[in-house]
Amino acid sequence: MRTRNLAALLAFGALALVACTAQDQAAPTTTASPTTVSLGVEQPPKTTTAATATPVSAAPATDKAAVTTTTTVAAKPKSAVVLEPTGYGAIRLGMTVDQVPAGVLGAKVDEIGQCAAYQLTDGGRVVFGYPGEGAWRIIAPSAVRTAEGIGEGSTRAEVTSTYADAQEFRGGYTAHGLALWFEGADGNRASGIGVEKVSECSN
Numbered sequence: 001m002r003t004r005n006l007a008a009l010l011a012f013g014a015l016a017l018v019a020c021t022a023q024d025q026a027a028p029t030t031t032a033s034p035t036t037v038s039l040g041v042e043q044p045p046k047t048t049t050a051a052t053a054t055p056v057s058a059a060p061a062t063d064k065a066a067v068t069t070t071t072t073v074a075a076k077p078k079s080a081v082v083l084e085p086t087g088y089g090a091i092r093l094g095m096t097v098d099q100v101p102a103g104v105l106g107a108k109v110d111e112i113g114q115c116a117a118y119q120l121t122d123g124g125r126v127v128f129g130y131p132g133e134g135a136w137r138i139i140a141p142s143a144v145r146t147a148e149g150i151g152e153g154s155t156r157a158e159v160t161s162t163y164a165d166a167q168e169f170r171g172g173y174t175a176h177g178l179a180l181w182f183e184g185a186d187g188n189r190a191s192g193i194g195v196e197k198v199s200e201c202s203n
Helices: 002-026 156-162
Strands: 105-112 115-120 125-128 135-139 167-169 172-175 178-181 192-196
Touching (some): 156 172
Antiparallel strands (some): 105 115, 115 125, 125 135, 135 192
């Protein structure tokens, strides 16, 4: 009897062991989640700030230095044509009206008897005398000067220092066959320059 009971007990134990083993094998495998270890110092979140370039407007340069304005009196332009003892350019002493090249004579501006004065197209003037005398006085325009640089605006001192043979003549000077007139407010600067010869009209 005891032998049967012991056999039954052993059989029951074996069945229980088999059941436990099968249950362990059927259970799902659980993976432990990683544990985060804190060191006790809270790290602030990192923030990335993008640098934004601000456009800079270039201000116009301002020169604070005082600006000095200099006024320069422009000299009268000099002509390439030179006044000579016989005249200048295309007009010469002794020429008759008919001998003067076309385009040189302008309008007649004065006439006394047989003596007549004409304006020249370049600003000068010519006076014709009696028949046979031709042009006896030629007054050059303001830009024309002598070969030595004497002309309208030259002073008396400049004339006498330039021409050793300068002689006073009708309020002006004659020098090298040239005539310089000094008329105007101060009388110290030449108001005109020209050439002339003896004529009945000048008497």
